[in-house]
Amino acid sequence: MFLGLFDGYNPKESWVFAVDLFWFSREYAFYIWLSGSILCLPAWLHHHKLFTKIIPTRFNRQRREVCFMPDGATEPLFVPWESLCAWVIQSHSATQYGTTRQYGMG
Incomplete structure (x- = not known):
């Protein structure tokens, strides 16, 4: 115009x-x-x-349990906190195009 x-x-x-x-x-x-x-x-x-299809892991503070779905399972699994060992990882990267953040848990 x-x-x-x-x-x-x-x-x-x-x-x-x-x-x-x-x-x-x-x-x-x-x-x-x-x-x-x-x-x-x-x-x-x-x-x-x-x-x-991904079912998230849930932490229940009141009953002190963790609920998650193992691979191939049809029923959720409830595990007490005291008998569970888990790890969490965080990754942060920066480039000339921007920044990314990634999280993982196992």
């Missing part, structure tokens, strides 16, 4: 051009959005289902 002003056109002609360009490209933009959504939705659903 503003490039027309630099080429010597008046603001009204630039505005009319911008409006006409919008209406012309609206249908193409809709089909591009629809195609992108059709391509990306299955990948998003697949990754979403991967993370919904």
